[in-house]
Structures are given as C-alpha cells and as structure tokens.
Amino acid sequence: MDETVAEFIKRTILKIPMTKMMTVLKAWDFLSENQLQTVNFRKRKESLAQDLVLLCEENGVSLNDAALLDIIYTQFHRHQRVWDLFQMAKEPGEDIDLSDMEQFKSSFKKILQRALKNVTVTFRDTEENAVWIRIAWGTQYRKPNQYKPAYVMYYSQTPYAFISFSQLRSNTPLLCQALTIASKHHQIVKMDLRSRYLDSLKAIVFKQYNQNFETHNSATHLQERRLGLDINMDSRIIHENRIEKDRVHRVTQEIFGDYSQPRLEFAQYKLETKFKSDLNGGILAEREEPLRCLVKFSSPHLLEALKSLASAGIADAPLSPLLTCIPSKGMNYFKIKDK
Amino acid sequence: MLKEDCASTLKVHLAQSLPLPSNVNRPRIDLIVFVVNLHSKYSLQNVEESLHHVDATFFLGKVGFLATGAGQDNHCSIHRNTVLRLAHTYRSPLFFCDLEVEGFRATMAQRLVRMLQICAGHVPGVSALNLLSLMRSSENPFLEDV
Numbered sequence: 001m002d003e004t005v006a007e008f009i010k011r012t013i014l015k016i017p018m019t020k021m022m023t024v025l026k027a028w029d030f031l032s033e034n035q036l037q038t039v040n041f042r043k044r045k046e047s048l049a050q051d052l053v054l055l056c057e058e059n060g061v062s063l064n065d066a067a068l069l070d071i072i073y074t075q076f077h078r079h080q081r082v083w084d085l086f087q088m089a090k091e092p093g094e095d096i097d098l099s100d101m102e103q104f105k106s107s108f109k110k111i112l113q114r115a116l117k118n119v120t121v122t123f124r125d126t127e128e129n130a131v132w133i134r135i136a137w138g139t140q141y142r143k144p145n146q147y148k149p150a151y152v153m154y155y156s157q158t159p160y161a162f163i164s165f166s167q168l169r170s171n172t173p174l175l176c177q178a179l180t181i182a183s184k185h186h187q188i189v190k191m192d193l194r195s196r197y198l199d200s201l202k203a204i205v206f207k208q209y210n211q212n213f214e215t216h217n218s219a220t221h222l223q224e225r226r227l228g229l230d231i232n233m234d235s236r237i238i239h240e241n242r243i244e245k246d247r248v249h250r251v252t253q254e255i256f257g258d259y260s261q262p263r264l265e266f267a268q269y270k271l272e273t274k275f276k277s278d279l280n281g282g283i284l285a286e287r288e289e290p291l292r293c294l295v296k297f298s299s300p301h302l303l304e305a306l307k308s309l310a311s312a313g314i315a316d317a318p319l320s321p322l323l324t325c326i327p328s329k330g331m332n333y334f335k336i337k338d339k
Numbered sequence: 340m341l342k343e344d345c346a347s348t349l350k351v352h353l354a355q356s357l358p359l360p361s362n363v364n365r366p367r368i369d370l371i372v373f374v375v376n377l378h379s380k381y382s383l384q385n386v387e388e389s390l391h392h393v394d395a396t397f398f399l400g401k402v403g404f405l406a407t408g409a410g411q412d413n414h415c416s417i418h419r420n421t422v423l424r425l426a427h428t429y430r431s432p433l434f435f436c437d438l439e440v441e442g443f444r445a446t447m448a449q450r451l452v453r454m455l456q457i458c459a460g461h462v463p464g465v466s467a468l469n470l471l472s473l474m475r476s477s478e479n480p481f482l483e484d485v
Contacts, residue, residue, distance in 0.1 A: 236341055240354035240363075313355060314379075 002063070006053050008146050009066045012073055013049040020076055021048075027072050030065050031055055067122035067146070071134050074151060075124075078198045081151065081164040085193040085201060085330075086176070088159040088185035101131065101156055108133070108182035115174055120144045130155045137171050150175060153198065159185065160205055162198060192333035200262035204330050209262045248310045251317040255324050261303030267332045269295045269322065274338055290338065303327065340448040340455075347461050349452070357389035369459040370401050372451065374438075375422055377408040377415045383422070390429065400467030401458050402431040405447070410437040432474045 016024050021041065025031060035055050041048060056065075074081065109121045118138025125131050133152040138144035150166040152175070161179055165172055180188045195201050203209040239245060271293040299305040303326065310317035318324070326332055340351060350366065352359075359365070371393065376382040386404075393402065404426045408415060426433035436447040458467040 234341060236348075236350045238350065238352045240352055240359050243360075244355070 004143075004146075005061065005063050005066050006057065008063075009056055009061065009069060010049045010053050011147070012066070012069050013052055014045060016073055016076075018045065024069075024072055024076060025052075028069050030059065030061065030069070035059075063120060064122060067120055067134055067136070068124060070146075070149065071122060071124045071132050071151075074134075075126075075132065079196045082194060082196055083153075083162045083164050083198050083201055085191040085205060086161045086163055086179075087189050087191050088161065088180055088183060089187045089189070090159075090184070091186050101125075101129075104156065104182050105131070108178050111178040111181055112174065115178075116140065116171075118142060118144050120146065120149075128155065129157050135166075135171075135175065137166060137168050152179060154179065154183070156183070158206075161188075162201060192331040194332065195264045197263040197265075200264060203262040204327050209327060210257055210259055245311075248317040252307060252310050255318060256303075256307045261301070261307060262327060263304075264302045264326070264332055265300070266296055266298045267302060267323070267326055267334070268297075269334045269336055271295065272335065272337050297323075302332075340452055343448060343452045345452055345456065347456060347459065349455070356385050357392040368397075368401075370403065370451070370455045371397055372403045372405050374405045374407060375417070375425075377406055377417045377419075377422070378411070380416050383417050383425075387425070398429055398431060400431075400469075400471035402429060403451070403454065404429075404431060404433045405438075406433065406435050407438040409435050410440070430471075430475075432471070 013021075018041075022036075025036060031052070035058075039048070039051050039055070043051070105123050112119045112121055112135065116138060117140050120134075120136035120138075122134040123131055124134075131154055133154065134149050135152070136144035136146045136149045145168065148166040148168050150168075150171070151164040153162040155161070163175070163179075165175075176188045180186065193201060193204065200209075272290040275287060275291045297306075306319060306323050309315040310319065322334065322336075341349060343349075352365070352368070373386045373389065374382075375386050404422060406419075406422045409419065422433060434447065434450070436443050438444050438447075454470065456462050457465050457470050460466070
C-alpha cells in the first residue's frame with residue numbers, strides 16, 4: 001500500500017478526539033465489527049492509530065477510502081472550517097433541469113481532472129438531496145496535497161452551495177467554474193454570508209430558523225424563563241419600570257421571535273458614508289469624500305447577543321434594522337452608502 | 340438580599356433610573372443603593388442624573404454607592420477615582436463588589452441588609468447618621484473633607 005495513504009489515514013485518525021473515535025469509525029464503515037473489537041481503544045492514541053492503520057492495510061485501503069474518512073471527520077467537526085454561501089443562476093428563461101446526481105458528480109470530476117492532471121475528488125451523499133465534495137489540489141506536475149483540501153456542500157435541488165476553501169486559494173475560480181458547469185448553471189455569485197456554523201447557514205438560507213424545535217436549547221431556554229418568572233414572582237421584589245420592561249420584551253419578541261436564533265460569529269458593516277455631525281466644524285465635517293470605516297460585531301452567538309441587548313439595558317428597543325435584518329436578508333456582510 | 344435571615348420585612352424596589360413613576364403608592368424607602376457598572380460610561384451618567392432627583396434628607400446615611408466590575412480591569416471605562424469622588428461629593432459610602440461573583444455577592448447582600456436594618460431604625464441605639472460617621476472615619480485618607 002502507498003506510504004502516503006497510510007500516513008494520511010494515521011494523521012486523520014490522530015485528529016479524531018477519543019470520545020468520537022468509535023462513532024467516526026462506525027460511520028466510515030470500512031473496518032468490520034470484528035476488526036474493531038480486536039482493537040484496544042484504551043491505548044495511547046499514537047499506538048491505537050498504528051493498530052488501526054495496520055487493519056486498514058489488511059483490508060486494502062485506497063486513497064478514496066482515506067478521503068472518505070477525512071470527509072466524515074470534517075462532517076463531525078464542520079465548525080472548524082469557515083463556510084461561504086454561493087448562489088448559482090441559470091440563464092433567464094431556462095427551465096430547471098432536474099439533472100441526475102450521478103451525472104453531476106462525473107461531470108464535476110471530469111472538469112477538474114481535465115484542468116489539473118492531479119486532483120483527488122471524493123463524494124459523500126447525505127440526506128436532503130445534498131452531497132459533500134472533497135477536493136485535494138495538485139498541479140500538472142505535483143501530486144495532490146491531501147492536507148489542504150477544499151469542501152463543498154451542494155444541495156442539488158437548489159442553486160445553493162456552501163464552500164469551505166482550502167488554503168491553496170489559487171484554485172478558487174476553477175472550483176466555482178466546475179460547480180457551475182456540472183450543475184448546469186451559467187453563473188455563480190458569492191453571497192455576503194459567512195460563518196463557521198454550517199447548520200445555521202442552512203437554517204438562514206432555507207428559512208428554517210423560525211420554528212420552535214423541541215431541541216435541548218429550547219428546553220433549557222424555557223426552563224430559564226420559568227426560573228426567571230419565579231424570581232420575579234417573589235412579591236418582595238418590585239420592578240418600578242414594569243411598563244417599559246414589558247414594552248421592551250414585547251418589541252424584542254416581535255422582532256426576534258420565540259425561537260433559538262441561528263448561530264453566527266460576526267457581522268461586518270463597511271461604511272462609505274459622509275460624516276454627519278451636530279457640531280459645527282470639526283476636522284471630519286464638511287468633507288466631500290465619504291468616510292471609510294469598518295464596524296465589526298463579534299460574539300460566540302451574535303444573534304442571541306443582539307436579542308438580549310434591549311432587555312439588558314444596553315440598547316434601546318427596537319434595535320436598528322441593520323442589525324435585525326441579518327437572518328431575514330441572509331447576509332452578515334454589509335456595505336452602507338449614502339443614498 | 341432576600342435570602343438573608345432578617346427579623347424585619349424586606350422589600351426591594353428595582354428601577355433603571357430616577358425619578359420613580361409617581362402614580363404608584365409606595366412604602367417608605369429606607370435605603371437607596373446606586374449601582375454603577377465600571378464597564379459602562381452610561382451607567383455612571385445615569386446615576387449622576389438620577390442623583391438630582393433624590394431628596395437631600397436621604398444623604399444623611401440612607402444612600403450608598405455600589406461599584407461593580409472592578410475585577411476586570413481591561414473592561415473598565417470609568418476610573419476608580421471617579422466613583423470615589425462621586426461618593427465623596429454626596430458624603431455617602433462606596434462599596435466595590437463584583438456582582439458576577441457568587442461569594443462577593445452574598446457578602447455584599449449581608450452588609451446591605453445590616454445597613455438597611457439600621458437605616459429603617461430597626462436596630463436600637465444606632466441611627467443611619469451614626470452608621471455614616473462610623474464608616475466615614477475609616478475612609479480613604481486621600482479624600483478627606485477640606
């Protein structure tokens with residue numbers, strides 16, 4: 001077996017945290033139940049990895065199998081990569097061509113292989129008519145670098161694709177082109193939405209976030225609210241600004257709804273507006289050129305943080321529509337110009 | 340504060356700013372604690388504006404300042420001396436307590452309940468004014484009355 005494939009598998013296994021090891025290996029389904037039972041999972045990871053690689057060699061593992069393992073690892077750790085939203089368009093007047101998934105895959109692979117002799121393309125289907133594509137880039141003269149792949153998650157019945165680029169940026173245009181042609185579209189546009197949380201991006205794009213799922217999150221949220229109510233119900237605590245508090249709560253509910261917000265880490269606003277000031281004169285006033293300024297809001301969970309601003313007393317309710325339109329517009333990069 | 344064992348009936352009124360809405364019947368207020376968040380300039384501004392609505396008689400021992408957030412130095416936008424000066428101007432005690440920390444919070448609550456009992460006149464032999472002069476004598480020597 002190729003040395004490089006063995007090394008690749010070993011390095012991938014070493015990345016997997018021990019708590020997820022069994023789950024990932026079972027999802028990979030390359031080693032049999034019996035084989036997995038012969039392995040001692042309590043060993044140090046280094047020697048565990050070596051044992052697993054030996055078993056893979058026995059089964060005659062190929063580069064494709066190794067790439068599949070990498071895809072599965074990435075699926076479990078999708079937040080380790082940053083995902084961009086792309087939207088494709090057909091020529092106006094063209095019908096939606098319900099093209100065959102297999103045709104798409106073979107077409108995509110052929111386009112890349114024709115352009116670069118050395119490229120590894122691997123597919124893994126998921127539910128909801130989506131496919132994960134892994135691409136390892138090489139050049140005409142060098143074998144593909146398996147450690148800097150790009151990933152695409154494409155929903156075949158939609159014009160949307162989520163792309164996580166590799167560090168080898170020069171292949172971006174080729175990837176976009178291949179995706180567009182293989183899916184029988186004419187154009188691909190990068191949208192202004194980017195995040196680590198792929199599932200949140202999906203929720204925003206497919207407008208699935210405004211439903212009250214009985215998830216763990218919403219259950220604890222309800223519990224917190226119940227506790228909050230209990231504390232407030234203590235008749236020895238009187239809120240003097242009850243009316244205002246209730247108004248703020250109502251306005252926040254109207255804007256953000258009752259459900260968990262999709263998770264984003266930042267929103268960026270690029271301002272190209274003229275400086276407006278109440279004070280007369282001043283260094284920045286009365287300039288013809290717009291002031292160039294970048295404002296970035298970061299948070300572990302931006303939308304939930306924005307939702308809690310008014311009730312925490314940090315901002316007035318209602319919040320600026322520039323902030324509240326993020327999920328409905330599906331953007332977290334904005335350019336603001338004077339009208 | 341409500342968790343503390345207290346022989347008297349304790350009620351807490353929470354308000355974002357003063358003056359309080361006037362159309363409500365309220366029991367007598369025995370102690371006003373202004374909470375300043377050292378991380379926010381607006382917090383200080385709000386407190387300064389609210390102070391103008393407080394009757395002068397409260398400043399004889401029935402007002403206190405509580406500054407929170409001193410533990411996270413890099414988030415503080417108000418200098419320690421600013422609140423010290425504010426408390427000194429109004430001749431009232433100032434407490435520093437990081438309300439985020441459970442232990443500090445519990446201790447502070449205890450102190451406030453004791454202070455409240457005195458201010459309400461529930462402790463025989465000690466008045467709010469007594470307490471005030473007792474606390475002042477151990478204050479920061481840099482801010483002495485001139």
